Amino acid sequence: MxxxxxxxxxxxxxxxxxxxxxxxxxxxxxxxxxxxxxxxxxxxxxxxxxxxxxxxxxxxxxxxxxxxxxxxxxxxxxxxxxxxxxxxxxxxxxxxxxxxxxxxxxxxxxxxxxxxxxxxxxxxxxxxxxxxxxxxxxxxxxxxxxxxxxxxxxxxxxxxxxxxxxxxxxxxxxxxxxxxxxxxxxxxxxxxxANGPLAVVATKGIVRDSWLWPVEEINQHQNPYIAHIFTSEDAKEGARAFAEKRKPVWKGR
The missing domain is CATH 3.90.226.10 (2-enoyl-CoA Hydratase; Chain A, domain 1)
Structure with missing residues (x-):
């Protein structure tokens, strides 16, 4: 460096x-x-x-x-x-x-x-x-x-x-x-x-790239960014932590 x-x-x-x-x-x-x-x-x-x-x-x-x-x-x-x-x-x-x-x-x-x-x-x-x-x-x-x-x-x-x-x-x-x-x-x-790392990466990608997407194709273009998010360990941990009133422990997977 x-x-x-x-x-x-x-x-x-x-x-x-x-x-x-x-x-x-x-x-x-x-x-x-x-x-x-x-x-x-x-x-x-x-x-x-x-x-x-x-x-x-x-x-x-x-x-x-x-x-x-x-x-x-x-x-x-x-x-x-x-x-x-x-x-x-x-x-x-x-x-x-x-x-x-x-x-x-x-x-x-x-x-x-x-x-x-x-x-x-x-x-x-x-x-x-x-x-x-x-x-x-x-x-x-x-x-x-x-x-x-x-x-x-x-x-x-x-x-x-x-x-x-x-x-x-x-x-x-x-x-x-x-x-x-x-x-x-x-x-x-x-x-x-402090937020879910996978979700942060996906959200940045969507915000950065979506201005190029035609309105009628938004879901089609967005799906590759988020398909893995809702089945991730982090998504389950986020929901569990909310229910248990504690800070989530993210694993990035």
Missing amino acids: SEEVLVAVRDGVLEVTINRPEARNAMTKSAAEAIAAAMDRLDAESDLRCAILTGAGGTFCSGMDLKGFLQGELPVDSRGGFGGLTTWTPKKPVIAAVDGFALAGGMELAFACDLIVAHAEAKFGIPEIKRGLVAAGGGAVQLPRLLPRPLAMELALTGDPIGARRALELGLVNRITEGPAIEGARELAGAIA
Whole structure:
């Protein structure tokens, strides 16, 4: 694992930290590949329930490392795209914990996660257009899916950032914190990790993929995600724990 990315496990949650504070956590190819490797670990280890992606030194990610770009390097993973996560997602949930700036590819990386917790003073933006570039890591595509078109156009065409409170109002952010964003992210991760792991994976898959499904084919497309859930040991344990008024003990099967 690259020293540009730190990985730790805390209470069943994989915490992945972009560790280039001297460069505002600008993304390099090695960091992107390390994040992708961490996401593979998230899916591979049954004791891990979800992940938090954050940045060291009070900044989430300021986008592509321009020095590397000028030398011909693109900060992408062959499967996961920018930051190892913008064109692929693990089966388990990923929470972005955003302090400081999430700009350009950094904003796209945050949006590639499933949920976002941000410090109240954090800022989000895709300023690529100010440098003659295009937000090609998903920003120009995702914004009009998340916002009314005029608002998406304004953010994309001006390149100006918005604050976390405005992002919360627009539904781009789940929660904001007055302290470090990772504190709120850990709280949210804990709520997710307490649930049935098979059900969490299936539910993320449905929420992520179902916007492509024709209404008349919803059940047909959903069945492969849930067919094994209702006959699982976890489903029986969840019902039993409810009846016995205790916390369930999940087995992931």
